Amino acid sequence: MNRRSIVTVCITFLLVTSGTVGATAGAGAVGGSSGETSTMDISGTGSDAPFPQTATLVRGSPDLSVALARPEVTPGRTNQVTLQLINDGKVDIGTPQNRDAVTTARNVRLTAEADNSPLKVETGTLALGAVTENRPRDVPLAVSVPNGTEAGNYELEIDVEYSYTSQLSAGVSYDKEATTTLHVDVEVTDDPRFKIVDVTTDAQVGDRGTLEATLKNIGATAAYDATVALESSSAGLALGQRASDAARVGSISPGETVTIPYDASFTSTAPTRQYAISGQVSFDTPDGIPHVDQGLSAGVTPLGEQTFALEDVESTLRVGEDGEITGTVVNTGPVAADNVVIQYAGSTGNIIPIEQSAAVGSLDAGESTAFTLPISVGGEAESGLRTVDFAVQYRNDGGEARVYNEVAVNAEVAPERDSFSVAIENQTIEADGSRTIEVTVTNNLGEPASDLEARLFANDPLETGDTDTGYAQSLDAGESTTMTFDLTTTGSATPGSTYPISLDFRYDDADGDSQLSDTYRVPITVTPSEGGGLPLPVIFVAALVVGTVGLIVYRRRQ
Structure with a gap:
């Protein structure tokens, strides 16, 4: 082949290659509907370029699939299952260093449905962002399974919408929108499942007691080696010494109920209302496979505080x-x-x-x-x-x-009162005379007084006689007794004047302790002597006058 022929072949090859790039850009996306646009960055340094620019041609697409690591769901509740979205992208042309440019699914939206089955997906459309080959996405789904649903597999339909770059070359990218429908099975099991049918407690606010939870196996098979764990959602209720407690109950047959006691206590500030508790049952299936039934919930109300x-x-x-x-x-x-x-x-x-x-x-x-x-x-x-x-x-x-x-x-x-009251019927005494006075003593203590000794005191011109004390062996509360004392007047007592006498009492109270009362004062009035004689002061004055007159007469005679 001559030199001109070689040049002609090379030019022809370049033209064919250029035409291939244009044809491929117009191809549809694999696995669903697509739309295509192309963009070009002449400088190759634009900040909006989605991938590093290269002169190498890269062509490919994402390849999405789904899987469930634990597909089991239980009737009678809303189950949480984790769907894994996997991208096993395909590269038709290109090097490993550039495959992410065409295998990444961008702006991913996922919608799950359970058509033509009793199951219902409660989760709406989820926006997941980008899904790459080396970074699968975990997608949580809420799947409701009605009571009475037969055990078996049920299909979920997964619709995934996304965009991607199908081809990139020399700064030109070809972007597409795609929708793909995927399917995954969930398994409705006949494993044991449980429900708290009753919770009672005898614990009061501010006290502790017993909380009894009644659990029923509403599943189709028996549970073995079951452990029931309950947890309080409030600081006002403690189970045992903590917020949670667990009890081992052994095996529970289908339809069987068991009542499980827990130690419970409520704080003194806890209001009287219903307190939420949650729980789970850990057990072995009839095949010996460990399983956990989560989602137990109930409420319990304490008794009111003891008052x-x-x-x-x-x-x-x-x-x-x-x-x-x-x-x-x-x-x-x-x-x-x-x-x-x-x-x-x-x-x-x-x-x-x-x-x-x-x-x-x-x-x-x-x-x-x-x-x-x-x-x-x-x-x-x-x-x-x-x-x-x-x-x-x-x-x-x-x-x-x-x-x-x-x-x-x-x-x-009540205000303070005298321990004893004293009364003297005749509160007079003759001048320069003596008499016996009778004092009525009343016990106001409110309790018995024993070994009661009274003593009379008097000051000039009154004097006590030979009998200046009185005695009573006992005196009940409110009881009175009469005591007799001797009283005399001195020559200095003035008729018509009043002078005090005093009495106090020493006694034993109801406890046997010796007590001394306050001092009580009683007025005594001095009256003229009933013998007719002149009072001593008058006699003294008269004698003084007579003596003075006699002295004057005597001096005059001298």
């Missing part, structure tokens, strides 16, 4: 004395309480409980009983209406001690 009320409260409190607060304690529910004790819970220094508490026994919900709590009021206390804090201690159904603190009563504190 008590104090009613019909009466008070005998008085400043400086011992008294009592009496009333009725009512178990306002919602459950029975054992070993109920009324406790004084105040912190006022002038109110001192003689006994810190009073036991009243067990009370059913709504039941009431009387209580009495002895209390002493200090002498520095103010009289009037006082708020007194109480607490109710009890034991719950589990024998655990609990305290209800929100109890307060209003109690009247």
